[in-house]
Amino acid sequence: MDIEDLFIKDKIDLLNRENHLIDDIPGQKFIVISEFTLQSGVILKDVPVAYMTWGELNEEKSNVILVCHIFSSSADVSDWWGPLLGAGRALDSSKFFIICFNVLGSPYGTASPLTVNLETGEPYGPDFPITTIRDDVYLHRKVLDLLKINTIALVVGGSLGGMHALEWAMLGSNTVRNIISISSSGRHSAWGISCGEVQRQIIYLDHRYNGGHYAKDCSPEVGLCVARMSAFLTYRSHDSFVSKFGRRSNSVCGTKSRISFELTSRDGFQSCNYSSEDGYDSDSTLDTFIIGKKDILASIGYHSGVAIGSSRKIDGSGSMVFSAQSYLRHQGEKFAKNFDANCYICISKKMDTHDIAHLRNSSHEKCLNSIEQPTMIVGIESDALFTICEQEELATHIPNASFYKIDSYDGHSGFLIEFDQLNLMIGEFIKNNLSEFTSTTN
C-alpha cells in the first residue's frame, strides 16, 4: 500500500463516515473522482465510486465483463447473482475479469445521500442531486479509464442494471462489444414511473421522513418498509403469490415477521391486524391502544387454531394474518434495515429519467436501431413491471439482437431466482460471441 492508497483510504473513511450500510460488504474497492459534472449541470466533488472485481485482467485488458446491479443491491455480485459467478459458470472468473460498480445514489459506497459532502462536513441527505442512468455510465467509464480499460467485452444487467447496459450500448461497439439486457427497457414506462411514484409518496408519508432531514437513529424505517412492500408486489406476480400462499394464515407471524420497528402509538401500527394468538407481547408499546368492547371479537374462525383475541391491552381486532401478508411484512422489514430512504428516492427518480433517446436528437426506435453490438434481450412472461412486450420491442429494434425468455411464475424477480436458466443463456451467448476466451484451447 503506497502513500496515495493510504490517502484514498482516509478520504473514503471520511466520505463514508456516516454510512454503516457498507460495513457488511467486504472486499469493496474505492476510487475517488475529484470532480464530476452531472447531466443536470451540477458538479459533484470528491465522488467515491465503490466497485468489486473477480478474476484477473488479461494483458490486453480485453476480458472485462461489466455487471450492472439492481435497485436494491451493491457491487457485490456474489450476493445477488452468486450462482452465476465463478469458474465454469456464466460469469466465469477463471476466464474473465468481472467488475461491478455501485451506482450514484445507492447506499452501498458510491456517492449518495449518505456520503459526507466535504464542503459542509455533513452527509448530503436530501440535498444529494438527481442523477441519471447516463451519469452512472459516464462516471463508471471514468473509473475504467483510470484502470486503463478501454474496451468492455460484455455489459450485462437486469432491471435497473439492464437500463445501464442499454445506456452503455449507446457508447458504441469500440467501447462495449456485447450487451445483455434482462427485464429492462430503453426508457422507463409510465407504469414504472407510476409504481415508483406510489413508493416515494409512501416514504414521504412517514412523519419521520421530514423532507429527508432525518437523523440516523430516527429514520423513516416504517415508510421504507411499506414502500418496499409495495415495490415487492410489482416484482412478483399474482400467480406466484397464489401458488405460494393460497389463503393460509401464518401462526408464527408474531415472532417471525411482524413489523418490529420500535413503534409508538403515533406510528399507527397498533392497527396492524395481528391477533393475540400471533405471539403479541402484552407489554409491547402497543398496549396504549385501548380497544372498544365491540372490537373484542371472537375470531371469525377462518382457520382452526386461531381463537379469540380477548385482552383489552392488545390488538384484539381478531382479524387474520395471512401468510402472504406476513411474508410481505417480513420482506419490507428486512429491506428497511439495510437501505436508506433518501437513497431509495434517489434511485427511484433516476429510473424515471431513463430514456436512451434523451438529448440524442433521435427517436427511441432509431436509438435502438443504432445499437450495433451483438445483444441478448431476456424477458419473463409473468413480469408485470417490465413486460415481455417491452423486451420484444427492444429485440425488434436492435439489429443484432437475439431474444430469450426465462420460464418463471415469479414475475420480474424471476431473473434473481432462475439461475440455471440464466447460466445456460448467458453462458451460451458468451460462448458464441466471445469464443476467443471460452474455446477450450484458451
Next chain:
Amino acid sequence: MDIEDLFIKDKIDLLNRENHLIDDIPGQKFIVISEFTLQSGVILKDVPVAYMTWGELNEEKSNVILVCHIFSSSADVSDWWGPLLGAGRALDSSKFFIICFNVLGSPYGTASPLTVNLETGEPYGPDFPITTIRDDVYLHRKVLDLLKINTIALVVGGSLGGMHALEWAMLGSNTVRNIISISSSGRHSAWGISCGEVQRQIIYLDHRYNGGHYAKDCSPEVGLCVARMSAFLTYRSHDSFVSKFGRRSNSVCGTKSRISFELTSRDGFQSCNYSSEDGYDSDSTLDTFIIGKKDILASIGYHSGVAIGSSRKIDGSGSMVFSAQSYLRHQGEKFAKNFDANCYICISKKMDTHDIAHLRNSSHEKCLNSIEQPTMIVGIESDALFTICEQEELATHIPNASFYKIDSYDGHSGFLIEFDQLNLMIGEFIKNNLSEFTSTTN
C-alpha cells in the same frame, strides 16, 4: 309519511350525525335493523341499512334485480353503472325493480365506523367490528324480508360486488334465481390480500391515523390518498398506463393535480417532485424547505419547456412530473376527499375474509359445484387483480355457468368503463334467463 317513518328518519339523522359523505347521495332510503349478530359473534345494535331502488316491484314481487356495489361506491348505481341503468338498458327499470344496498363498513349510509354508536353517543371509529361478505348478505336479506321480497330474479355485481353475488348464490335457487359475477372470486386470493395489506399499511403510516382515532377535521387524508394511488395501480394495467401516458410530462400538474391537502413540513410532502414550473406557490407551506445549492438543478431537460427550478423557496429538485404521476395523484386526492380511512380498512379486511367455503364444511370446488343457478361469469384478460384464470376457475366449477370476456386494456377497471359490452352481455343473459319479463308481449 307515518309516525314510524318519522321515527326512523330521526334515528337515521342521529346515526348519521357525523357522516357528511352521504349528503351527496340524494334519494337514498334507510331501514334500521334493531339488532344484528355478525359472523364473529359481535352484536350490532341499531344498524342503519342504506339502499336505493329504481323501477316498480310487480305484484308477485318476482322482478327484483339486486345490484351489488364496488369497494368505493354507494348504493347509487346510477353513479357508477349509470349507462347500464334505465329503460331499454341491461338493468331495465321499466321491467325490473332494481335495488342496491350499501354494505357494512362503507361510508355511504349503512352502519360503518362513521355511524354513531348509540351506546356511547360517538361514532364507532376504529372500534367498528370486522364484517364479512356473508354478514352483508344476511343483513341485506333481512331488509328484503322486511320488504316482503323472498325471491331475487338476478343478483349482479363486479369485484367486491361479485363476491357478494357469489355469496348470495350460496343461499340457493329459491332465494336467488340467477347470478352474474364480474371480475371477482369465490375466495379472495393471496394477491388480493397482499395488495390490501399494502394499502392498509399506507394508511397506518399517516401519523394522523392515530390508530383510527382521528377527528373529522384532522383525518389521514394523505395516507388515504396514497393508499388509493396504490390501489389504482391494481385496478389498471401496465398497458393502459403506457398507452395513455407514455413518458409525457404534465405542465399543468401544479394547478390540476398535485396533492393539495394542507401540508405541513412534517408531512414530508415538500419532497414531492414538483418542478417550479408546475405552478407551485412560493408562499405555500413548503417555503420552510431550504434546499442545498446542489439541489438547485438545471432541468435535466427531458422535455422542452421545462426549465430550471431556481428559487430557494420552492422545491427546486428539478425532477419532472410525468403525466402518469400527476394523474395518479389526482385520482388519490379526489378519492380521499370522498372516503374515510377507517371505512377503507373495514372494507379491505372484509374482502380478505371472503371465502364461500368458509364454515360450509366443504371444499371451494364443491361449493362452486353446488351453485345450481344459471350463472354468468365475466372476466377481463388485462385484469391483474382478479385474473382471467380465477374467472375461468369459477366458470369451470359452477355447473350452469357461461363465461364471457370484456375486451379492455384497462385491467380490472374495464367493467366500469366498457358499458356497451356490458349492456350487451347482461342484456342477453337476462333475455335468456328471465324471458318472462323481457318478451315483447310483456
